[in-house]
Amino acid sequence: MQRSMLQGVIVNLVTWTLVLLIAFPLLWMIITSVKPQTELFRIPPTWFPETITFEHYWRLLTETPFLTYFRNSVVLATTTTIFVVALGTLGAYSLVRFKYRGRETLAMLVLFTYLLPSVVLIIPLYLMMVAIGLSNTLVSLILAHTTFALPYALWLLRSFMEGVPEDLESAALVDGASRMGAFRDIILPQLLPGIISTALFTFILSWNEYLYALVLVNSDSVAPLTTGVMSMLISAFNIEWSLLMAASVMMSLPLIVVFAFLQSYLTSGFGAGGVKG
Amino acid sequence: MADVTLTNVRKQFGTFVALENLDIEIKSGEFVALLGPSGCGKSTTLRMLAGLEFPTSGDISIDGRVVNDVAPGKRDIAMVFQSYALYPHMSVAENIAYPLKKRGVSAADRKVAVQKAAELLQLEPLLDRKPKQLSGGQQQRVALGRALVREPKVFLLDEPLSNLDAKLRSYMRAELIELHRRLGKTMIYVTHDQLEAMTMANRIAVMHGGKLQQFDTPDAVYNRPANRFVASFIGTPSMNQLEGQLDGALFHVAGHSIPLDRTRFADDLGTGDYALGVRPEFVAIGDGELPAKIRLVENTGHEQIVTLELTDGTRLLARTDAARRLDVGQNVQIGFHPDAIHLFAPGEEGPRLNKNDAASVIPMRSR
Ligand SMILES: Nc1ncnc2c1ncn2[C@@H]1O[C@H](COP(=O)(O)OP(=O)(O)O)[C@@H](O)[C@H]1O
Ligand SMILES: [Mg+2]
16 A cells, blocks of 8 residues: 555656656747847846747747748648548558559558658659759648658558448448448548548648758748748857747647647547557 | 349359359249358358449349349348448438438438338437447347338348347347338348248248258258258258168168168169258157167257267257156167158268158157
8 A cells, every 4th residue: 555655656756757857848948938038048047037028929920931931831731631631541441442463562662661761762852853843842842741641641541441341331332322422421430530640640740840841942932930940040150049939839839739639539540550550 | 122133143252262153033022031151152142132242253133134233322222231330420310311312312301211210110219329329229220220211122131130139139030020021022131040041031042152052941941951951051959960871771870770761762862872861850769779878968948859879979869848758878769750851962962862742841749
């Protein structure tokens, strides 16, 4: 009894220490973003800002291309997500429902590209984009992110698809639905948790992606937040800490909001992928 | 109402032959059971009728029209799946209405039809629930409701009762017979349970290893089984089959001879190996020349199933009155009712060699 209580206390202590360790940078980011410039480099540092200011946010929104980057990121992550979910769902359906030669090999090959480090793929990808005239466009990034996220999405959706009984689809066909009709009416609703977790995964991946964005895009008008903010605020001579922190807070907001709403789907999705895929 | 015909149908999965030379003619309004052990191809047959699988060769026609290339939804059939296959995200009412919706029936007409089906199957209080919130028996009725709501020509049912408990099963059996009587529609019913087939069907198609063994009335498959497989598959406990030698009018088994009435069997049977079949109810204990020992007595309350062992170790079953006193270990003489003896060629599917007019139907009491 005594022992188990002690154990509980220790476990809790360790857990909270870890949580604090992980959360501290986030906390510091928020605190820094609302400190006035004068207070920023004071030694010893102030834990809580003496005066709270939103001037950095204001400057970011009015004096910099932050909003352009933000719009680019939204377009990029959303379009990538739509592509990946659409292709992944149809692909998973094919892999699970249809029998054809090389089906398993195909599934493995798709995963194989996922095993390669992205650095290996990025130069050929860049050359390809140049060749088809898409270099330095948002489209090239969308395509790159799609190829990057699709393999995992395919496997995740496949394990969800395997959980949808074939009888349901057969029943819909007998009831008069076309194949596409059965897919839309019966399979998609059953697949919703899988689709949501795939969408979340893809959105986060695309939103946070840096390397591809750095290589494939180099003008301000099409840069997403990750590279845009970095190149704008970090130069060889100076780092604009306050602005950087304010930008970071605003970059994280969409993810945090989406996460809070769909968190339960996400964990169930990773569970399904882990067990079966 | 429609007749359903399978003509020389063959189905292969890769190199595996699931069905061969399947010829079945089902009359309009008939209740036919496809009966056979698991894996014999019953579901495959049904799925081909539904259009969910396609025959490798041969023709399937419904109502005189060859439907080999017709999509499931255009065949005017309805199917009840073993798993019920209710759409989990739809309510009971939406489930039942789905086939109508897919056929462009207006919302108002759908409502009326769903109401009618729900009344017939006593589902009215459940219409707003989701399938998950229903018991097995209720789900089963919803599946039936979805099948009959649009009044198809043919009903296909794949082991619809196998997931229910014994009591509910016998209740639903009666309900289905009643439903068939009321609707008068062609029904094709897959089952591995011979009791279901015997009690419900007008005719039974007994299948084994992808081949049709016999297609006849319950009475015929029970009393005049086409071959050894049918004889052993129909009836619980199943028919005794003793392997032995035929020599003229004598059947030699376990060092003894059983005299046969040769006029009851095909005329051209030569000397050699055969199997003698006799149902447990026609094995008389204490009345005959064959010595045997009682190994086991199972009293069900209204009858006893007695396991007997012949001198060479062959076992067979007898069925007697529950009142009769029999002891395990007791030595007895047994005999077979002469009019109840079947003769089969050797082999698992050895054909029956009785003259077919010599029906082995004898009232139980005349033993
Ligand atoms: N899609 C399929 N692919 C390969 N083999 C199959 C397929 N469907 C059925 N089979 C095989 O065909 C045989 C008959 O199956 P089925 O018709 O389901 O039998 P049952 O009589 O139990 O309903 C089985 O041996 C089964 O393994
Ligand atoms: Mg089956």
